[in-house]
Amino acid sequence: MAIAALAGPTVTQEAPRKKSRIALVLLLPGIFYLVLFFIVPFISLVITSLQVPSETNFGQFDTAFNWQTYVDVVGQYSTQILRSFFFALLATVFALLFSYPLAYFIGVKARRWPLLQGLMLVLVIAPFFISFLLRTLAWKQILSDEGFVVSALKALSVLGPQDHITGTPVAVVFGLTYNFIPFMCLPLYTTLERLDVRYLEASNDLYAGPFATFRKVTIPLSLPGIVSGTLLTFIPAAGDYVNASSEFLGGSSSTMMGNVIQSNFLVQLNYPAAAALSIILMAIILVIVSAYVRRSGTDDLL
Amino acid sequence: MVAGSFAEAGADLELVGLHKRFPGFTAIDDLSLTVPAGSFFALLGPSGCGKTTTLRLVAGLEEPTSGQVLIGGKDVTxxxxxxxxxxxxxxxxxxxxxxxxxxxxxxxxxxxKVGDPVGKAHEALRLVELDHLAARKPLQLSGGQQQRVALARAVVNRPALLLLDEPLGALDLKLRRQMQLELKTIQTEVGLTFVHVTHDQEEAMTMADTVAVMNKGAIEQMGAPEELYELPKTVFVANFLGQSNLFTGPVVESTADTIAVDIAGTRIVVPNSRAQVHTGTVTVGVRPEKLSLLMENPVAVAGQNVIGPGRVIDVSFSGVSTQYIVEVPRLGSMVCFAQNMVFGPVANLGAQVWLSWMVDHGFGLADVAEQAGAKQIGTAEDLTALDSEAVV
Structure with missing residues (x-):
């Protein structure tokens, strides 16, 4: 302030520059964080993905420009890549189908009973209080061959005597859906909670029945919630390696990209392949997400 | 309504013994009325009197606790x-x-599934002079423009019955006047039945063929605007629709044509035909513009009521007229509007004046002012908030 006062007539011109300097100072920690923990690791990842095995030191890798690794991993793991996105898509669709009515009830129907609204929100968020690893393990127990679910389904002849649930794609998609429901539910709830029911009344007044009103008014007005919910579910689900791991709900027939990356990094110690797969995963998600956001209308999302 | 067809003309609306109770209060209490086809009907009342609830009951956005809603003779309850x-x-x-x-x-x-929806929509937008903004989003329009789009969106369907819920409330005075005229033109042109809810008495009187004054969930009085204004039947109507000078006292003389009421020693005469009650304690009144302001005590003339002397305690100039408030001992303060026939006020602050009016201009009310004055008016905000919640 003292300096500004001394500056005299130029004060008004100085003001905006001072403001931008403050903005820069405030941004600095964020920029520093992003550079250190995103840009640098990302460059390192790109470099690793292009490395070749060292000819002199076994187990070491030399810097090179070997883009052939990308071609190799896509050829080798195309099944797992496609499966990852298919599973993520299924989990997103199921989570949406399950969460929308739930979020609609909490956000719109339960407005008259704030207590019920609060209680139901707590129930949606409560699972976060327990590690998702533990919850997924619990599901492994529940769905295990000795568990009551399998025995009951076998008794009803839905499952054959040799069938399992754990280790199958069904269990993995179930696990993904279950784990991501809160991520779908909360953004949906926030948009539906703000939904002005007077629009629904107007639609009703203009000859639209319940179904037409839902399709023409409710869904478009809750689109921001649908878009952020599906993104929050699809992106992490596509790269998830816990549910599909054989230690949890998965098996050899349900391996996803995350598991392949994990095994390349930690078991096979094939760092270039793992790095290349990671970059491919990131790139595909980026393409899908930007196409999706563009189609559903960015102005609604922002 | 049959898909793909327009209503040939407006339909009449009939409400039979309508009740609507919300938890804790009664919004509509035994409401019965008939709105003839093709008329412009205004429901006028203070905030919270149940007029919006009535409209929502007609639209079907609210279910009545009991009673029936008939449109064009058909029960739509x-x-x-x-x-x-x-x-x-x-x-x-x-x-x-x-x-x-x-x-x-x-x-x-x-x-x-009406044929050529876009063409008809453009036509409706031309009617409200907004066709050039057809491609905009509603939030890019001003309040007045949005209001006209809302009107076009409803009118384009040629409904047998068009309900207007304080649609001009958000507009400034000039735009309001303009929209009032446009609404009236549209109503006459397309021959629909309009039911207009408003708390603006001037709006109701200028636009409607029939005005129903609502209070506490029931209709106080219904009729043509002039009729309602010139001959209010209750204290509520006398005070809500325009201003009134009211006096309460016992009937001291009754002839074949008139009754005379004693108000703290002053006799006020009201024609029998304009009084709802002819015996006991009655409230009589007169509109402020019917009063003449006199600077000296006039010679008693048959057919004139005179009170005074009183003292002018407030003079406010409003262009076409001047409002005087005259304090008359034992009678209280009275309001008088005088046309500005000369430059400046005719009576100055503190001047001693007499007030007179023709007996034929007075009216006698069905209820007594003191009791009626205790009536409390609820708040509309509570009711509307409850309305929108209750629909969910």
Whole structure:
């Protein structure tokens, strides 16, 4: 302030520059964080993905420009890549189908009973209080061959005597859906909670029945919630390696990209392949997400 | 309404013994009325009197606790809003924010599968002079423009019955006047039945053929605007519709044509035909513009009521007229409007004046002012908030 006062007539011109300097100072920690923990690791990842095995030191890798690794991993793991996105898509669709009515009830129907609204929100968020690893393990127990679910389904002849649930794609998609429901539910709830029911009344007044009103008014007005919910579910689900791991709900027939990356990094110690797969995963998600956001209308999302 | 067809003309609306109770209070208490086809009907009342609830009951957005709603002679009480031949211009406009103006207007036509919805929507927008903004989103329009789009969106469906819920509330005075005229023109042109809810007495009187004054969930008085203004039947109507000078006292003389009421020693005469009650304690009144302000005590003339002397305690100039408040001992303060026939006020502050009016201009009310004065008026905000919640 003292300096500004001394500056005299130029004060008004100085003001905006001072403001931008403050903005820069405030941004600095964020920029520093992003550079250190995103840009640098990302460059390192790109470099690793292009490395070749060292000819002199076994187990070491030399810097090179070997883009052939990308071609190799896509050829080798195309099944797992496609499966990852298919599973993520299924989990997103199921989570949406399950969460929308739930979020609609909490956000719109339960407005008259704030207590019920609060209680139901707590129930949606409560699972976060327990590690998702533990919850997924619990599901492994529940769905295990000795568990009551399998025995009951076998008794009803839905499952054959040799069938399992754990280790199958069904269990993995179930696990993904279950784990991501809160991520779908909360953004949906926030948009539906703000939904002005007077629009629904107007639609009703203009000859639209319940179904037409839902399709023409409710869904478009809750689109921001649908878009952020599906993104929050699809992106992490596509790269998830816990549910599909054989230690949890998965098996050899349900391996996803995350598991392949994990095994390349930690078991096979094939760092270039793992790095290349990671970059491919990131790139595909980026393409899908930007196409999706563009189609559903960015102005609604922002 | 049959899909793809327009109503040939407005339909009449009949409400039979309508009750609507919300937890804790009664919004509509035994309401019965008939609105003839093709008329412009105004429901006028203070905030919270149940007029919006009445409209929502007609639109089907609210279910009556008991009673019936008939449109064109057909009982629609059990019908859903989208099945009723009714459209509403909402107080909040409720234009769909995700659709363009033209899509908003075409919405109802599309739902009913009317041919050429976009063409008809453009036609409706031309009627409200907004066709050039058809491609905009509602939030890009001003309040007045949004209001006109809301009107076009309802009128385009040619409903047998058009409900207007304080649609001009958000407009400034000039635009309000203009929209009032446009509404009236549209109503006459397309021959629809309009039911207009408002708390603005001037709006109700200028636009409607019939005005019903509502208070506490029931209709106090219904009739042509002039009739309601010149001959109010209750204290509420006398005070809500314009201003009134009211006096309460016992009837001391009764002839074949008139009754005379004693008000703290002053006799006020009212024609029998204009008094609702002829014996006991009655409240009589006169409109402020019917009063003449006199600077000296006039010679008693038959057919004139004179009170005074009183003292002018307030003079406020409003262009075409001047409002005087005259304090008359034992009678209280009276309001008098005088046309500005000369420059400046005719009586100055503190001047001693007499007030006179023709006996034929007075009226006698059915209820007594002191009791009626205790009536409390609820708040509309509570009611509307409850309304929108209750629909969910």
């Amino acid at each position: 059990g019908m859903k809003p989208f099945q009723r031949p009714v459209n509403t211009v909402f107080q909040s406009y409720a234009l769909f924010p995700h659709m363009t103006v033209i899509e908003n207007v075409a919405f109802g036509l599309r739902r009913r």
